[in-house]
Amino acid sequence: MFNKPYLLKGKHASYIRFLSAQTKINDKNAKGAFVFRTAVEIYKTAPLIGLAYNRKSQEDTQSSDSYTIFGDAIIGHQADLDFAFRLVMLADNSTELSSDERVDRAFKQDEQHEKLAQNLELFHQYMRGGLEWLYEHITDGATTKEDYLEKVYEIVKFYKEDFNISD
Amino acid sequence: MIIKSIALNNFRQFKGKQAPILFSTDKDKNVTVILGVNTSGKTTLIQAFQWCLYEKVNFKTREVLNIELAKSMDLYSTQEVYVEIVLIHEDREFTIRRTQKFTKSDNNKIKTVGKSELKVQYKEDNGEQQAVPNYECDSTINKILPEALSDYFFFDGERIADINNRSDVVAAVRGLMGLDVIGEAKDRLDPNKASSVIAKFRKELDIGSDEKNNKLKNDLTDAQTKLNTLNTRMNDAKNEIEYYERRKEELSAQILAHKDEKHNQEKKLSLEKDLIQITKNIENLESRIVKDFSAGAMKFFATPLIYRAMKVIDEAKYNGEGIPEMRSAAIDFILNRQKCICGCDLSKNEGARENILYEQSLLPPQHLGTILRTTKDTYQRYLRETQSVYQTVLENHTEYRNTRNYLGEKADELKNISAKIQGNIDVAKIEQDYQKNEMILKEKRELLVRISSDAGAIENKISEIEKNIERLTIVSDKNERLRKCIAYGKAVYEWLNLGYHKQEKEVKERLLESVNNIFEKMYHGKRHVTINDRYQIVLMTLLNNDEVKTDESKGLEAVKNFSFISGLVDLARQKAYKGNGVTDDEDIPVSTEPYPLVMDAPFSNADEIHINNISRIIPEIAEQVILMVMQKDWEFARPALKDKIGCSYSIEKINNSDTNSVIRRNE
Numbered sequence: 001m002f003n004k005p006y007l008l009k010g011k012h013a014s015y016i017r018f019l020s021a022q023t024k025i026n027d028k029n030a031k032g033a034f035v036f037r038t039a040v041e042i043y044k045t046a047p048l049i050g051l052a053y054n055r056k057s058q059e060d061t062q063s064s065d066s067y068t069i070f071g072d073a074i075i076g077h078q079a080d081l082d083f084a085f086r087l088v089m090l091a092d093n094s095t096e097l098s099s100d101e102r103v104d105r106a107f108k109q110d111e112q113h114e115k116l117a118q119n120l121e122l123f124h125q126y127m128r129g130g131l132e133w134l135y136e137h138i139t140d141g142a143t144t145k146e147d148y149l150e151k152v153y154e155i156v157k158f159y160k161e162d163f164n165i166s167d
Numbered sequence: 168m169i170i171k172s173i174a175l176n177n178f179r180q181f182k183g184k185q186a187p188i189l190f191s192t193d194k195d196k197n198v199t200v201i202l203g204v205n206t207s208g209k210t211t212l213i214q215a216f217q218w219c220l221y222e223k224v225n226f227k228t229r230e231v232l233n234i235e236l237a238k239s240m241d242l243y244s245t246q247e248v249y250v251e252i253v254l255i256h257e258d259r260e261f262t263i264r265r266t267q268k269f270t271k272s273d274n275n276k277i278k279t280v281g282k283s284e285l286k287v288q289y290k291e292d293n294g295e296q297q298a299v300p301n302y303e304c305d306s307t308i309n310k311i312l313p314e315a316l317s318d319y320f321f322f323d324g325e326r327i328a329d330i331n332n333r334s335d336v337v338a339a340v341r342g343l344m345g346l347d348v349i350g351e352a353k354d355r356l357d358p359n360k361a362s363s364v365i366a367k368f369r370k371e372l373d374i375g376s377d378e379k380n381n382k383l384k385n386d387l388t389d390a391q392t393k394l395n396t397l398n399t400r401m402n403d404a405k406n407e408i409e410y411y412e413r414r415k416e417e418l419s420a421q422i423l424a425h426k427d428e429k430h431n432q433e434k435k436l437s438l439e440k441d442l443i444q445i446t447k448n449i450e451n452l453e454s455r456i457v458k459d460f461s462a463g464a465m466k467f468f469a470t471p472l473i474y475r476a477m478k479v480i481d482e483a484k485y486n487g488e489g490i491p492e493m494r495s496a497a498i499d500f501i502l503n504r505q506k507c508i509c510g511c512d513l514s515k516n517e518g519a520r521e522n523i524l525y526e527q528s529l530l531p532p533q534h535l536g537t538i539l540r541t542t543k544d545t546y547q548r549y550l551r552e553t554q555s556v557y558q559t560v561l562e563n564h565t566e567y568r569n570t571r572n573y574l575g576e577k578a579d580e581l582k583n584i585s586a587k588i589q590g591n592i593d594v595a596k597i598e599q600d601y602q603k604n605e606m607i608l609k610e611k612r613e614l615l616v617r618i619s620s621d622a623g624a625i626e627n628k629i630s631e632i633e634k635n636i637e638r639l640t641i642v643s644d645k646n647e648r649l650r651k652c653i654a655y656g657k658a659v660y661e662w663l664n665l666g667y668h669k670q671e672k673e674v675k676e677r678l679l680e681s682v683n684n685i686f687e688k689m690y691h692g693k694r695h696v697t698i699n700d701r702y703q704i705v706l707m708t709l710l711n712n713d714e715v716k717t718d719e720s721k722g723l724e725a726v727k728n729f730s731f732i733s734g735l736v737d738l739a740r741q742k743a744y745k746g747n748g749v750t751d752d753e754d755i756p757v758s759t760e761p762y763p764l765v766m767d768a769p770f771s772n773a774d775e776i777h778i779n780n781i782s783r784i785i786p787e788i789a790e791q792v793i794l795m796v797m798q799k800d801w802e803f804a805r806p807a808l809k810d811k812i813g814c815s816y817s818i819e820k821i822n823n824s825d826t827n828s829v830i831r832r833n834e
Binding site: 021086166 | 453456457458460461462464465467468469470471472473475476478479480481482483484535538539542545553554557558560561563564567568571
């Protein structure tokens with residue numbers, strides 16, 4: 001798990017390219033908010049946001065755009081991705097699963113390919129939902145770099161307020 | 168010169184005071200004859216003239232006192248001898264009197280008492296007698312008739328043979344013709360003579376001081392040229408200083424006027440630097456925001472989910488402990504072979520099989536309780552860290568915003584400052600120009616000081632040179648005067664020399680002409696005369712067309728010498744009448760006047776024909792003729808002279824004495 005490249009498609013590919021500063025490194029003239037250093041950091045964060053706001057999204061087939069997060073990057077963040085995956089599996093309440101079943105889903109189905117594939121799909125749905133949320137909030141009324149960075153603070157602040165995270 | 172009278176007192180034969188002999192001054196009857204026998208005193212009369220005028224006597228006994236009187240003198244008594252001549256010279260009547268006192272000493276010897284006394288008086292135009300000072304008496308007489316010439320006008324016929332052979336004949340002729348004065352002047356000026364006036368001037372010249380003066384003048388010119396150059400440079404430097412001072416004022420004014428501008432420009436530069444730095448800071452901050460956000464995002468956004476997950480874990484029943492290090496797959500292997508590790512056949516022992524399955528439930532792949540505990544620990548740690556993530560984001564945001572605001576403020580400030588800056592004025596450049604100007608000004612002022620100092624030194628030098636020149640100028644002025652004098656002297660010398668030679672040549676020619684003319688009238692024969700360089704008459708005769716010098720008889724010699732004297736007198740008379748007309752050169756004033764001929768026994772060596780001739784010619788030539796003659800000679804001369812005789816005297820011996828004669832006028 002999380003030891004091979006991951007391909008994003010359609011708008012999600014566009015969104016992750018827009019948000020990742022890696023894009024700027026590859027192409028100086030590229031336009032974007034670039035509020036994350038790398039695509040893999042978005043990849044491991046977005047599912048948590050998607051789950052927090054209960055927002056899932058299917059793979060986009062409207063656009064032909066695609067974005068590959070290379071295997072090296074993924075392996076480099078494998079521990080964090082494991083953490084994110086199991087957390088999503090534990091915290092997801094979209095299905096009527098008992099706590100034990102959620103624990104099982106989080107920890108005991110790695111070897112069970114079908115279940116694992118379902119679980120990862122759920123993870124990626126939240127990931128796409130979270131990516132969309134990030135994109136929407138970062139780009140909301142923002143056009144400049146300053147705006148985008150302001151939005152970073154805003155989403156953190158709002159997230160903190162939304163979820164009553166104490167200082 | 169015309170002799171009016173002569174008066175004798177105790178002079179030789181003429182004992183006592185004699186009545187004055189009044190000579191004829193008539194122009195036509197210009198001959199005075201004094202007749203006397205031998206030793207009566209004719210020659211004495213001639214001597215009286217010479218004694219009176221020059222204190223000169225030719226007697227063997229040189230006493231002039233009458234012998235009889237001398238003998239009769241008492242012891243210690245005194246007697247006086249005098250001769251008084253009255254003459255006309257240059258239209259003025261002179262009275263010349265020489266007196267000598269005598270006394271008889273112890274041994275019956277007659278001695279003079281002191282020197283003879285000479286008195287010269289002349290008659291003023293108003294008739295009053297005026298005495299010539301004693302010290303001028305001799306020179307006055309010499310002006311009237313130079314002593315050197317006197318022998319030619321007061322002469323003894325018996326000695327006439329010598330007259331033309333005398334060594335002073337040259338001087339006499341020249342004196343008579345007035346050439347002696349010119350000659351004397353010429354000689355005194357002659358630059359070739361060491362004792363001449365010009366030579367004396369030359370000696371007085373201070374040539375060394377002239378050279379020094381010239382050097383000083385050159386030095387002065389040099390110094391003045393240098394001073395002029397320095398003054399020009401000084402003016403240039405002053406003008407330049409003036410220019411740079413004006414420039415300084417301008418630049419100062421500009422700097423003052425643009426003081427704010429400068430401040431603004433500096434501020435602008437500072438702001439621009441600040442902006443660059445802030446922008447850089449912002450860029451760094453932006454990178455940091457991204458970096459920190461990227462690093463902390465997962466943990467932060469995990470927060471609410473962690474709470475949820477922890478709740479799930481807490482609710483789960485998996486809390487047993489599994490066999491450490493036992494994997495679920497290992498249990499599956501045991502179950503599949505249906506034989507426990509203890510050797511029990513699991514296919515036949517259901518209870519064992521259930522126990523094994525339970526153990527397996529505690530395992531896969533890790534013991535779940537352990538995993539959950541570890542997971543919860545991780546969650547707890549993440550929750551703690553989440554706070555710092557938020558703080559970091561907040562701080563970054565605050566700093567970012569502040570920095571952005573700061574950037575905005577600075578940008579506004581820059582905008583304001585930029586608006587104030589007038590544009591192209593480069594205050595720094597003006598200040599640079601000012602400093603440069605200051606440097607040049609300093610250099611120019613130092614230059615001016617140096618030039619002024621140099622000029623001062625030159626001025627002092629000039630002042631010193633001028634003082635030296637002033638000192639030398641006195642000498643130089645003297646030199647200048649001397650050079651003028653020398654130049655004048657040379658010019659006058661040349662003029663006199665030229666005139667002198669010209670006149671002498673003319674005089675000689677005229678004298679020769681005159682003498683020949685007279686000689687021809689006196690002598691009938693083939694001979695004629697020439698005059699050599701020494702003014703000596705040489706008789707020449709024509710023999711076979713050649714001129715040859717001929718011997719002279721005494722008679723012929725007398726005629727020759729009469730001719731010479733007559734020639735001289737004639738020339739002097741001609742000259743006197745014509746003024747300076749004797750030569751064509753009127754530039755050189757030559758003074759001469761007619762002279763009398765006072766002759767004693769002129770016919771001594773002449774035959775009767777010659778006596779006749781001489782007697783005929785002499786009154787025509789001379790202005791005044793005084794003849795002392797013996798009765799026998801007179802007989803031959805009288806026919807020729809009878810119409811010319813103005814008056815005649817006779818000298819008579821008293822009691823036939825040789826020492827006491829008296830002169831009486833013949834009626």
